Amino acid sequence: PAEQAGADHSAEQPPEKANTADKWSEEKKKNYTERKYLTVEKADEVVWVRARVHTSRAKGKQCFLVLRQQQFNVQALVAVGDRASKQMVKFAANITKESIVDVEGVVRKVDQKIESCTQQDVELHVERIYVISAAEPRLPLQLEDAVRPETEGEEEGRATVNQDTRLDNRVIDLRTSTSQAVFGLQSGICQLFRETLTEKGCVEIQTPKIISAASEGGANVFTVSYFKTSAYLAQSPQLYKQMCICADFEKVFCIGPVFRAEDSNTHRHLTEFVGLDIEMAFNYHYHEVVNEIADTMVQIFKGLEKRFQTEIQTVGKQFPCEPFKFLEPTLRLEYTEGLAMLREAGIEMDFYILDKYPLAVRPFYTMPDPQNPKYSNSYDMFMRGEEILSGAQRVHDAQLLTERATHHGIDLEKIKSYIDSFRFGAPPHAGGGIGLERVTMLYLGLHNVRQTSMFPRDPKRLTP
Amino acid sequence: PAEQAGADHSAEQPPEKANTADKWSEEKKKNYTERKYLTVEKADEVVWVRARVHTSRAKGKQCFLVLRQQQFNVQALVAVGDRASKQMVKFAANITKESIVDVEGVVRKVDQKIESCTQQDVELHVERIYVISAAEPRLPLQLEDAVRPETEGEEEGRATVNQDTRLDNRVIDLRTSTSQAVFGLQSGICQLFRETLTEKGCVEIQTPKIISAASEGGANVFTVSYFKTSAYLAQSPQLYKQMCICADFEKVFCIGPVFRAEDSNTHRHLTEFVGLDIEMAFNYHYHEVVNEIADTMVQIFKGLEKRFQTEIQTVGKQFPCEPFKFLEPTLRLEYTEGLAMLREAGIEMDFYILDKYPLAVRPFYTMPDPQNPKYSNSYDMFMRGEEILSGAQRVHDAQLLTERATHHGIDLEKIKSYIDSFRFGAPPHAGGGIGLERVTMLYLGLHNVRQTSMFPRDPKRLTP
8 A cells, every 4th residue: 555655654754743742643553562572472463663774675576674673673574465565665675774664564473584683583574664764875884894793804805894984973883783782781880880889888979070180190181161260170080089988978989981181092092981980988908998899890790791691792793702701709919929920921810900009100199008118009900901990098198198299299289178188087998990991891802992982082083 | 094095096196007907907806886786786795986076075084975977976985994094084085076086885775865866875885995087176167067957056146157168178068967968868869860760771871071062052161172172061961862862772861960161150050060861762752751751750759758768857957848749640731831820829749840842942952843833842840949850852853953053053063973863864752851969959958059069060169
């Protein structure tokens, strides 16, 4: 019936009119079925689906569409016969890839598995099809190229998509099964981080990003015009999470953007990234906090393994890697011996801690090691050999803090309110900051943080 | 015994040395008991507590301390006798308020309730006391003044603390039971927001804050120096959460800072606040999304009522107000009738929605009302008569979006990547942005958004 093809919800109509109450009165409502429920259990039922046209292939009196919804897809067949006219097949064949359509059809069991789809046992015999939002015919990149493993591209001479093309057209690149899985898992990392720390009795805090003093020292800080004066973008929530400890919140965490004006064009640097931050008062020794942070990471790894198998496997199809390995409790090495071990043999574990860094390489607020003042009560954590967390016990005495800041050449006037926070009783405390994009990248064995930042920022990229 | 008073963990020692492994060997470990577990069930047991000295009162051969840990406090008695020397009583009496101490003592049931403490049925008979971190003797504000209801201050001529003193010394102001409760509840709002939306199938996203185009139009935007060029601070995650919808994430939320360079010095404006943002594709009508957002708010209100009674009551002691009222489903009025009703009689409900604002007062990306192009498919939500959320159906057609942006005088070149996102199929969608500090303020019936921002930023305040 030509009616479907030319109906008022087709591509010819301005889409903004296609979705208002009067057009979709109750009796016209379609009972949408999510793609993932399209299984043999629905065989011979009539369903509606809203999906993108992933691929389209016309062949005589038939048109095969693959309909996609996020990571799921199903084959749909428009064939001349009782249900569809020649005109309708032509209409379907002309729908551009990536257009969003509403399709009504009967679910049919198929004899041979459809290997190219996630829903392999059924296909949809289409009775009606409406275009909800039409895509322009020329796509800046092809989704099938964007998910092709690089080795396959090289060996078989098939196209892959380079990083700048991906990032320039990020909205399309993010539609691939790989991207959907990466950011699904990333959302899971944040959730597991918070779940674990809430369980440990931590409070979530919100710290300001526009600040009057560079939190990690003067270099690498972005300047903001602030009415008649100027301010900085926080390089970390460091000073503020410590002030929350001085304000009796005892154990705090936060998730938020951090900004580094560093002209580093590497696979692991971004000018804006998401920091997962922790700060905790402790009773006896800063290792109490190190253990809590390490356990938080372990709970994240366990949770990902348990809840995100589909995502891990989806990413693995394009970017094969060894599954992530960790011990419990976490391997902790002292800096000096650790470096020696790494030099000699490498470390088999994907996740480990280096403890007791030289004081000279750490920020001014780092607690010196009372046994050896050339070293400090500080630590980094590593995944697959790359740093993902930097942390330390902090100086909690105003006088020592003043000395350390002076030693680092920091303008005391600018951090006055921070130093003053320690004058009215401050518990010993330690913490650390984790880079979300790095954790995502290294957990999945990817090779560039731009793959794990939805809209990455680096010295050369400000858009999209 | 003088030993406790002069021990190597007392105030005379540099605090950074008081918390390292060698000082606190296993056999020296104290079995700390949290204040909230100090009840008659522990009567006659010996316990250790780490706490702040909240108040101190010496009286002949005795010294009464109130020890505080967050919102809990307990009375401690140091008395000359078997357990303490005259010297120790003197040492205790000289400990400055707000110092952090470790105290060992016997829990004793008291005959008469101690009205001034949360732990009313017991007191601690102190045997040892160490100063972990000494506070300077002159506090910039007194905690008891900071929690005094203003009416009481006025009527009885007792001191209260003005807002600037509080904010200048925020770390101390945040220690009050009121502040602890406010920010405990605020942490709960974020948690309930995420719980509810995760339950609804939303994905958490992270959007960039340094952007190349002003998301809400050119005015009121902060400029950042970005290497050899300049950029803006995001006034909202608007463009990016919509781009995530174009990228098939379907339903997304995010929590993050938003920045407004607005020279508004009112009780409800901040230059940096925390936005709770939602964006969802819908099938038939934007009211599907309005209902989801309203239900999210209702779930937050219910969750607060259920899980945060202590906090609500604690804040209520200083700032009495009517409990927050809401209907289910939420009252939704159209803008025109709503304004008339408000003018005539006021609205009894604390939470309601105004729908269908005039198009002219909304941002360029707002979907016009197809029935009446002077109006729009947009809405605000209100708590106790003040706006806490602004939202709308968005234009999802590149051509209409171009027209609307041009009409608003926006430089199309700057938002090119945003507009291009709608060229390759975009589902109808709607969303909204909620101000965390306003929700916290209005839920608790407070009167200034600076009370609900830990470190508020306004045109005149950049520190602490």
